[in-house]
Amino acid sequence: MGGQGEDRRVRAIFFDEDDARAVEARLLRDGYTADLVRERLSGEDDDEDHPWAVVSDAPEFVLDLLTDEFDGWLDPEEPDVAPPPVLPPLELPRAPRRVKRPDLLGDERGTRLDP
Template sequence: MRAIFFDEDDARAVVDRLRADGFEAHVERERLAGEDDDEDHPWAVLSDAPAFMLEVLVDTHDGWLDEGDGAEPPREQGAPSPPLHLPTAPKRIKRPDLG
């Protein structure tokens, strides 16, 4: 689960609180599509904490919650992303009998 904040201090305060409560959490910079200025990118807090706990912290620190699809667990900062599962051939939509 991800919580988004525009202030780095708020993001770091949330991470400190979550870690103090025994959850895994880390901060990374969230790049928005079409945003060129690196100083305007928000901060994302990735954590395994329950949603209700993040909701309270987001309300307290003026952020928002991005629940996403929940398929990817939080990873350590700087760790590579897992490889994508890509198709090995084009998908045939109109003529599935051609092989």
């Protein structure tokens, strides 16, 4: 933690709505921002099966303690990945390569032709 990690928001996941609302209220009471959202899991059709997420600017250890108390877990976000480096364009041939000694080329099967 420290530096850039303090600016990011941390997500805590709970299956019970009452637990999620209690964590949200506790964080707001302690002076942190907290948003309660419904997590949409891919492949889940039933809205009742979707867990609840509390997204907050509270330090990760605070949310970790609350997830232990209210039977939830932290959803670590992947750090921003830097874009791949921009490489210079490849130098490609402008025309087919000319063979100076065709007698050294092989046939399609990769075998060498006899002169």
